[in-house]
Amino acid sequence: xxxxxxxxxxxxxxxxWNMLYGLRPLGRExxxxxxxxxxxxxxxxxxxxxxxxxxxxxxxxxxDLLTPPNWAGLSxxxxxxxxxxxxxxxxxxxxxxxxxxxxVVVVSLLVAxxxxxxxxxxxxxxxxxxxxxxxxxxxxxxxxxxxxxxxTGLLNYLLEQLGMQPVCWLCTKNVMFAVVLVNIWGAxxxxxxxxxxxxxxxPRDYYEAATVDGANGTQRFFRxxxxxxxxxxxxxxxxxxINAFQAYDYIYMLTRRGQGDxxxxxxxxxxxxxxxNFFNYGGASAQAIELALIVVFLMGFYLWLERRYVVxx
Amino acid sequence: MRKSIMIFSLLLxxxxxxxxxxxxxxxxxxxxxxxxxxxxxGGEPVEISFMAWGAPEELAVWQKIVDEFQAANPSIKVTxxxxxxxxxxxxxxxxxSANTPPDxxxxxxxxxxxxxxxxxxxxxxxYIDQNPDLLKDVYPVTxxxxxxxxxxxxxxxxxxxxxxxxxxxxxxxxxxxxPQPGWTWNDLREAAKTLTQDTxxxxxxxxxxxxxDLWDMELTWSEGIWSHGGEIISSDKTKTLIGSxxxxxxxxxxxxxxWKDKSMPDxxxxxxxxxxxxQAGIAxxxxxxxxxxxxxxxxxxxxxxxxxxxxxxxxxxSINSAGFVVAKGSTHPDEAWKFxxxxxxxxxxxxxxxxxxxxxxxxxxxxxxxxxxxxTVEINQQVFLDSLKFAHMKPVFxxxxxxxxxxxxxxxxxxxxxxxxxxxxxxxxxxxxxVLAKNK
Numbered sequence: 001x002x003x004x005x006x007x008x009x010x011x012x013x014x015x016x017w018n019m020l021y022g023l024r025p026l027g028r029e030x031x032x033x034x035x036x037x038x039x040x041x042x043x044x045x046x047x048x049x050x051x052x053x054x055x056x057x058x059x060x061x062x063x064d065l066l067t068p069p070n071w072a073g074l075s076x077x078x079x080x081x082x083x084x085x086x087x088x089x090x091x092x093x094x095x096x097x098x099x100x101x102x103x104v105v106v107v108s109l110l111v112a113x114x115x116x117x118x119x120x121x122x123x124x125x126x127x128x129x130x131x132x133x134x135x136x137x138x139x140x141x142x143x144x145x146x147x148x149x150x151x152t153g154l155l156n157y158l159l160e161q162l163g164m165q166p167v168c169w170l171c172t173k174n175v176m177f178a179v180v181l182v183n184i185w186g187a188x189x190x191x192x193x194x195x196x197x198x199x200x201x202x203p204r205d206y207y208e209a210a211t212v213d214g215a216n217g218t219q220r221f222f223r224x225x226x227x228x229x230x231x232x233x234x235x236x237x238x239x240x241x242i243n244a245f246q247a248y249d250y251i252y253m254l255t256r257r258g259q260g261d262x263x264x265x266x267x268x269x270x271x272x273x274x275x276x277n278f279f280n281y282g283g284a285s286a287q288a289i290e291l292a293l294i295v296v297f298l299m300g301f302y303l304w305l306e307r308r309y310v311v312x313x
Numbered sequence: 314m315r316k317s318i319m320i321f322s323l324l325l326x327x328x329x330x331x332x333x334x335x336x337x338x339x340x341x342x343x344x345x346x347x348x349x350x351x352x353x354x355g356g357e358p359v360e361i362s363f364m365a366w367g368a369p370e371e372l373a374v375w376q377k378i379v380d381e382f383q384a385a386n387p388s389i390k391v392t393x394x395x396x397x398x399x400x401x402x403x404x405x406x407x408x409x410s411a412n413t414p415p416d417x418x419x420x421x422x423x424x425x426x427x428x429x430x431x432x433x434x435x436x437x438x439x440y441i442d443q444n445p446d447l448l449k450d451v452y453p454v455t456x457x458x459x460x461x462x463x464x465x466x467x468x469x470x471x472x473x474x475x476x477x478x479x480x481x482x483x484x485x486x487x488x489x490x491x492p493q494p495g496w497t498w499n500d501l502r503e504a505a506k507t508l509t510q511d512t513x514x515x516x517x518x519x520x521x522x523x524x525x526d527l528w529d530m531e532l533t534w535s536e537g538i539w540s541h542g543g544e545i546i547s548s549d550k551t552k553t554l555i556g557s558x559x560x561x562x563x564x565x566x567x568x569x570x571x572w573k574d575k576s577m578p579d580x581x582x583x584x585x586x587x588x589x590x591x592q593a594g595i596a597x598x599x600x601x602x603x604x605x606x607x608x609x610x611x612x613x614x615x616x617x618x619x620x621x622x623x624x625x626x627x628x629x630x631s632i633n634s635a636g637f638v639v640a641k642g643s644t645h646p647d648e649a650w651k652f653x654x655x656x657x658x659x660x661x662x663x664x665x666x667x668x669x670x671x672x673x674x675x676x677x678x679x680x681x682x683x684x685x686x687x688x689t690v691e692i693n694q695q696v697f698l699d700s701l702k703f704a705h706m707k708p709v710f711x712x713x714x715x716x717x718x719x720x721x722x723x724x725x726x727x728x729x730x731x732x733x734x735x736x737x738x739x740x741x742x743x744x745x746x747x748v749l750a751k752n753k
Contacts, residue, residue, distance in 0.1 A: 064431060065406045065407075065409065065410040066406070066409055066410060066428070066431040066432075066433050067431050067432065085722075145584070145585070146585070148585075149584075149585030150581055150582055150584075150585055151517055151519075151582065151585060152585050152586070153585060168581055170581060170584060171581050171729065172726075172729065172731055257528060257580055257584070257725055260399075260718070261528060261718065261721055261722050261725065263725065263729070273718070276402065276403055276406065277714045277715070277718065278714060278715040278718070279427060279714075279715075280715075
C-alpha cells in the first residue's frame with residue numbers, strides 16, 4: 001500500500017496544479033489566476049529574488065557601504081576557506097543543526113502525540129508548550145542564562161540537591177548542547193501544532209481496525225501513526241533545517257561576551273558582523289550565498305527523500 | 314505549463330533589468346549638493362537633520378538643545394533622531410550608502426577614521442578657521458582624535474575618562490581603607506583580595522574584589538598596559554604592541570588576579586550575574602566611565618570614585634570622546650556648522666552636562682558647579698577631571714572595529730580559562746597585525 005501511495009505522490013509532485021488542489025484552471029481562469037497572483041509575485045520578484053541577485057552580485061565585489069564597490073573576483077569566496085573566524089562559525093552552525101533538527105522533530109512529535117490524547121488540562125499544556133513561540137526570545141534567553149548559571153543557576157542547584165557535581169553549562173565544552181536545548185525548547189510549540197494537525201487527520205478507524213487485529217500501542221504508533229504522518233515530519237524537518245541555519249537570537253543572547261562578540265559564533269552572526277561592523281559587505285554576501293547553497297542542497301536532498309518515503313493520502 | 318515558465322522567465326529578466334537600472338551608490342550624487350543654498354529670507358526655514366545614538370531620555374535633552382538653538386536661529390529647523398547604539402550605526406551606514414545621510418551625526422572617536430578615510434565627511438577646517446576662538450576653551454586632548462593632515466572633519470562634544478568606582482559599604486564592612494590618590498596596582502590587588510568573600514558562609518565566593526571588562530581595551534587593559542610602560546599600537550598604526558614585555562606584565566596582573574587570587578571573576582562566573590556586577594552589588598571595584606553615573610545613582614549602596622592606580626610607569630587612564638561630523642553630501646553645511654557651534658557653546662554644553670552621562674569638552678563648564686555639583690548623586694566628580702593629567706587617548710585608526718574584535722575575541726579564551734596567556738597573546742598579535750595590514 002505504501003508503495004502505491006508513494007507512486008501517487010510522485011505523480012502529484014510533477015504537476016503543480018494537481019499538487020495544490022487537484023484542479024486545473026481552464027482557459028480564461030488562468031488569466032485571473034495570474035492577475036490575482038501578480039502583486040505577490042511582483043513583491044517576491046523585486047523584494048526577494050531582487051535582493052538575492054543583488055547579494056550574488058555584491059559577493060564578487062569589495063564593498064564597504066560608503067565608497068563605490070569594486071570588482072573582487074572570487075577573493076571573497078576564497079576567504080571563505082581561509083578565514084578561521086568563518087570556518088569556526090560554519091562548523092558551529094553545522095554541528096548545531098545536526099543536533100537541533102532531529103531533536104526538534106522527535107521532541108515535538110512526542111509532545112504532539114502525548115497531547116493528542118484526551119488527558120485532563122490538555123489545552124493548558126498545549127498553551128504552555130506554545131508559549132515560548134510567542135514570547136520575546138531575548139527575554140527568555142535571559143531567564144535561561146539564570147537557569148544555566150554556574151554558581152547561582154537553578155539547574156546546578158537541582159544537580160547538587162541530587163548529590164551531583166555542578167556543571168558549567170555555558171562553558172565552551174557544553175555551550176553547544178546548552179543552546180541546542182534552549183532552541184529546541186523554543187521550537188516545540190510550532191512543531192507540536194504542525195504534528196497535531198497531521199495527527200488529527202489520521203482516521204480513527206485505522207487504529208480501531210489495528211486494535212481489533214491485536215496490534216499494541218507501540219505497533220500502532222510505528223505502523224500507523226508514523227507512516228501516515230510522514231508529510232508532517234517532512235515539512236517539520238524542512239522548516240527546522242531552515243530555522244537551524246538561521247538560528248541567531250537565543251544563541252547570541254546566551255553566548256554573548258564583550259562588545260558584539262559571541263562564544264558560539266554561528267554563520268548568521270558572522271554575516272552580520274562582517275557587513276555591519278567590519279565594513280566588509282562583499283565578504284558577508286559571499287558567506288550568505290554559501291549558507292543559502294548549503295540550505296538549497298539540503299532541500300534537494302529532502303525532496304529526494306520525500307519522493308521515496310513520504311506518504312500522501 | 315510552458316506558458317507559466319515563459320512568464321516566470323520574463324519576470325526574471327525584468328528583475329535583472331531593474332537591478333541593472335538601480336543607481337550605483339555615489340555615482341548619482343548631484344553636483345549641486347556641494348553648493349550651499351542660502352536660507353530663504355523670511356520664508357521657509359532651512360531644515361537640517363541630526364542623528365545620534367542614545368537612550369530615550371537623551372532624545373529629550375537633545376530636543377531641549379534644539380529648541381534653544383531654533384529660538385536663537387529662527388531660519389533653521391532641526392529634526393532630531395536618537396536610536397540605540399546598534400540601530401544607530403546600521404541606520405547611519407544605510408543612509409550613507411543611499412546618499413541620504415543626516416546633515417549632522419554623532420561619531421564615536423575610535424570609529425572616526427573608518428568614516429573620514431572613506432570620504433563621507435565634510436572638512437570642517439574652513440569653518441574653524443573663521444572662528445578660531447571656538448576651540449580655545451576645549452580640552453586639547455579631546456581634539457587629538459579628530460585631527461587629520463588637512464584639518465578637522467569632526468569635533469568632540471563630550472568625553473569620558475576611566476576611573477575606579479568602588480562600593481563604600483563593602484570597603485567599610487571589610488575594614489579596607491578607601492583608595493587614595495597615588496595608589497598602585499599592588500594596593501588594588503591587595504584590597505581586592507581582602508574584599509573577595511563568601512558572605513553567607515556556603516563555601517562559595519559571592520563577593521568579588523574587582524571586576525572589569527577585559528574585552529575592549531578602554532576600561533581596563535589599555536590602562537594596565539600604559540601604566541606598565543607599554544603601548545597599544547605603533548604610532549604609524551602598522552604594529553600591534555600589546556605583546557611587548559611591559560604589556561605582558563599588565564596582562565599577567567589581570568591573569569593572576571583572576572586565576573591565582575581569584576579576586577576577579579572569570580567570564581563564565583560573571584556571566585551568571587548579569588551585565589554589571591558592580592551595580593548588582595557583587596563586586597567591590599570596577600574601572601568604568603562617567604556614563605554609568607545616572608544608573609548607579611539608583612544603587613542601594615554607597616559608592617564613590619577614585620583615580621586609576623599607578624603601575625611601574627606611573628598612573629594612566631584612557632580618554633575617549635563622542636563627537637559630531639557633517640555629512641559630505643549635506644545640502645546645508647553652513648546651517649549644520651551653526652548647530653555644532655551651538656552645542657559647543659556654554660549653553661549647549663551645560664544642557665548636555667545636565668544629562669549626567671558625560672564630561673563636557675568646554676573647560677569652563679566642566680570646572681563649574683554644572684559638572685562638579687551634579688544633582689544625580691554626590692560623588693567626587695573632580696576625580697574625572699584630575700584624571701586628564703595622565704590620560705592617554707584611546708587609539709584611533711582605520712580598521713579599529715575589526716582589530717578590536719580580533720583582539721577581544723582572541724583573548725576571551727584566557728578569561729574563560731581555556732588557554733594560556735602567552736601563546737594566545739602571540740597568536741592574537743599576529744592576527745591583529747594582519748587586520749592593520751589590510752586596512753593600510
